[in-house]
Amino acid sequence: MESDRETIVIIGAGIVGVATAYFTVKKLAKKYPAEIRPQVILLEQCEPGCSASGKSGGFLARHWSDGTDTEQLAQFSYDLHAKLALEHNGSERWGYRPLNTFCAEIDRIPVMPAKQHKSAHQRTEAESVVTSIEVIAPRTHSSSSVTTMEYSGPGTPITSFDSENQQTSTHGSISVPDVGAVKEVAPEAVPWLKTSLVNKLRQVGDTTSTAQVDPLKFTRSLLAEAKGYGLKSIRGKVIDVADTGYRQPIIELSIDKGAGIGTLGELPDVLNYVDPSNAESISTKSKKLGTTKPYILLLDQGQDIPADKIVVACGAWATSCLRWEAFRDVSASQIPIQGLRVHYLLAKPKEQIPAQAVFAEINGTVYSGEDAIEIYPRPDGSVFICGEALDDPEMPPHNPFEPVYSKRATGRLKQIVNDVSSTLSFDMIQYGLACHLPVHAKGIPVISKVPSSKGLYIAAGHGCWGILNGPATGLAISELLVDDECVSLDLSSFRLDRWY
Numbered sequence: 001m002e003s004d005r006e007t008i009v010i011i012g013a014g015i016v017g018v019a020t021a022y023f024t025v026k027k028l029a030k031k032y033p034a035e036i037r038p039q040v041i042l043l044e045q046c047e048p049g050c051s052a053s054g055k056s057g058g059f060l061a062r063h064w065s066d067g068t069d070t071e072q073l074a075q076f077s078y079d080l081h082a083k084l085a086l087e088h089n090g091s092e093r094w095g096y097r098p099l100n101t102f103c104a105e106i107d108r109i110p111v112m113p114a115k116q117h118k119s120a121h122q123r124t125e126a127e128s129v130v131t132s133i134e135v136i137a138p139r140t141h142s143s144s145s146v147t148t149m150e151y152s153g154p155g156t157p158i159t160s161f162d163s164e165n166q167q168t169s170t171h172g173s174i175s176v177p178d179v180g181a182v183k184e185v186a187p188e189a190v191p192w193l194k195t196s197l198v199n200k201l202r203q204v205g206d207t208t209s210t211a212q213v214d215p216l217k218f219t220r221s222l223l224a225e226a227k228g229y230g231l232k233s234i235r236g237k238v239i240d241v242a243d244t245g246y247r248q249p250i251i252e253l254s255i256d257k258g259a260g261i262g263t264l265g266e267l268p269d270v271l272n273y274v275d276p277s278n279a280e281s282i283s284t285k286s287k288k289l290g291t292t293k294p295y296i297l298l299l300d301q302g303q304d305i306p307a308d309k310i311v312v313a314c315g316a317w318a319t320s321c322l323r324w325e326a327f328r329d330v331s332a333s334q335i336p337i338q339g340l341r342v343h344y345l346l347a348k349p350k351e352q353i354p355a356q357a358v359f360a361e362i363n364g365t366v367y368s369g370e371d372a373i374e375i376y377p378r379p380d381g382s383v384f385i386c387g388e389a390l391d392d393p394e395m396p397p398h399n400p401f402e403p404v405y406s407k408r409a410t411g412r413l414k415q416i417v418n419d420v421s422s423t424l425s426f427d428m429i430q431y432g433l434a435c436h437l438p439v440h441a442k443g444i445p446v447i448s449k450v451p452s453s454k455g456l457y458i459a460a461g462h463g464c465w466g467i468l469n470g471p472a473t474g475l476a477i478s479e480l481l482v483d484d485e486c487v488s489l490d491l492s493s494f495r496l497d498r499w500y
């Protein structure tokens with residue numbers, strides 16, 4: 001697939017890859033006439049939005065990253081979401097709408113509290129199933145002890161205290177800014193929760209600062225718009241990316257046949273340099289000689305795509321590039337990205353729930369003492385519920401379609417939802433699965449060109465804020481691709497070599 005025109009290949013059709021493709025083809029359409037316009041190819045091994053970009057809550061918050069390295073990115077992208085929705089009728093096509101957001105503190109215990117005397121390590125599987133709950137007395141809090149409210153993991157609410165034992169999150173936390181604006185409201189403000197169980201309810205966002213989208217519809221709608229500008233999409237898995245200007249040197253150890261090999265000291269110290277042009281496989285060598293472009297993508301179905309520029313935007317699978325020849329200068333320490341498995345449910349209640357997102361922390365459970373879930377009603381009447389994240393990130397399966405959910409975790413999530421909301425009872429839940437959020441060890445995504453490369457870029461590791469920050473990330477990478485500089489955002493915090 002050789003073309004005289006410049007070829008840009010984007011690997012990964014999640015929200016970051018699709019947004020990159022959308023803004024790139026749109027910029028190219030304005031800059032070049034059709035006959036000389038660079039071509040853009042989007043590669044995806046499964047389906048658009050098949051992982052976190054299609055299986056997340058789609059929550060947007062303008063100020064929840066204030067005071068962090070992603071503050072500018074989040075605010076810019078939040079506004080960009082509104083602009084895209086206005087431009088492409090997002091309210092109808094992908095359920096974009098502002099909404100009110102609440103943090104609910106709910107206390108509950110199992111009916112048989114005697115079992116709570118056992119330690120977490122002593123519980124059996126049968127004892128780890130909540131069958132019913134009781135209301136317990138609200139706990140008293142000192143007004144001077146609570147100073148800030150934070151959100152960790154995929155949005156899990158935690159409270160920070162003025163003590164040396166301040167709670168922290170394994171994967172970093174996002175502080176809610178302007179604590180004075182977080183107001184306590186009556187439990188009846190969210191009537192679809194079991195208000196008798198709500199110990200405390202705070203409003204942490206309103207229609208001016210929080211919003212939502214259906215992430216799968218958003219991703220696929222943006223992809224449709226990009227195709228209208230000439231984007232070409234190909235289904236295939238990248239096996240390797242060859243660097244046409246690179247010949248790997250080989251060192252040959254020559255051993256005198258007459259020399260003994262009884263000890264290391266008896267081996268002759270002779271190293272011969274082998275010409276890599278002679279050592280390289282005939283197949284790879286011929287492919288490199290047969291193109292004028294700096295890179296060749298080798299796909300699993302035998303297809304080769306010569307390319308001038310390549311963007312890795314495959315979320316939790318971003319570290320796949322470490323095995324590719326062209327990315328030989330990228331180290332694992334520069335992209336410490338893995339998948340955080342989070343479980344989710346989709347419910348369809350009989351009565352539509354208002355535009356109210358709820359972050360609920362449930363204390364006094366029979367499990368580990370505390371659970372946290374997120375509930376997102378959508379304009380189409382469905383309700384997305386997520387939680388039950390594993391404690392540690394993991395490498396996701398090679399095939400994003402492989403089942404990764406835990407039946408036990410999904411069952412726990414169903415039980416919690418059933419306990420805290422009569423509207424979301426068991427019979428309202430349609431199904432439950434899981435996905436891998438691409439989390440960076442530092443809690444900050446990579447949005448960067450690979451230093452010293454001709455045209456390699458990486459955009460991944462956005463964690464729970466991928467849907468929020470996807471559009472701004474895509475715009476930033478498109479500016480690097482088309483104009484060789486990003487003018488919309490300061491990307492210095494997201495450069496590949498920031499940490500190592």
